[in-house]
Amino acid sequence: QVQLVESGGGLVQxxxxxxxxxxxxxxxxSRHPMGWFRQAPGKEREFVxxxxxxxxxxxxxxxxxxRFTISRDNAKNTVYLQMNSLKPExxxxxxxxxxxxxxxxxxxxxxxxxxxxQGTQVTVSK
Numbered sequence: 001q002v003q004l005v006e007s008g009g010g011l012v013q014x015x016x017x018x019x020x021x022x023x024x025x026x027x028x029x030s031r032h033p034m035g036w037f038r039q040a041p042g043k044e045r046e047f048v049x050x051x052x053x054x055x056x057x058x059x060x061x062x063x064x065x066x067r068f069t070i071s072r073d074n075a076k077n078t079v080y081l082q083m084n085s086l087k088p089e090x091x092x093x094x095x096x097x098x099x100x101x102x103x104x105x106x107x108x109x110x111x112x113x114x115x116x117x118q119g120t121q122v123t124v125s126k
Contacts, residue, residue: 002026002115004096009120012086016124020081022096022117030074033099033106035113036081038092038122045095049081050106059106064090086124093119 008020020036035050049070050059058070069082079096097113099106107113 002098004098004115004117006094006096006117006120009094009122011123011125013125014086014088016086017082017084018086018122020083020094020096020120020122022079022081024077024079024096024098024115027098027115028102029077029098031102033101033104034070034072034079035097035099035106035108036070036079036094037097037110037113038090038094039119040092043092045110047108047110048094050099050108051079052106053103057105059108061108083122086122088124088126090122091124092122094122095119 003025005023036048037045038048039045051070055072067085072079096117098115100114
């Protein structure tokens with residue numbers, strides 16, 4: 001059974017930082033590109049960042065580029081999202097997901113990800 005478990009969310013003031021973690025089990029983690037997405041109330045789920053299976057390539061939404069950093073530790077089956085200079089508009093539930101295409105280039109589309117975590121709430125106050 002595939003499981004993705006996010007942690008690290010919380011309440012932070014604008015300008016602050018949080019580090020999200022996503023522990024993965026039940027699949028060969030090191031073969032899968034991984035992504036982070038977020039969903040704010042009343043909005044569609046949107047792409048935040050993605051990383052190749054090896055960790056050599058990273059991709060970001062324009063809204064978070066330069067502030068967020070995605071990374072992974074294949075020995076620990078874990079993907080991370082370091083979020084700095086947080087803004088109130090970053091408030092959302094954050095989800096990690098595993099891309100279905102092993103050894104592929106990460107996709108930005110929600111539909112290309114087969115496995116999802118339960119999400120972790122990030123709230124940024126003014």
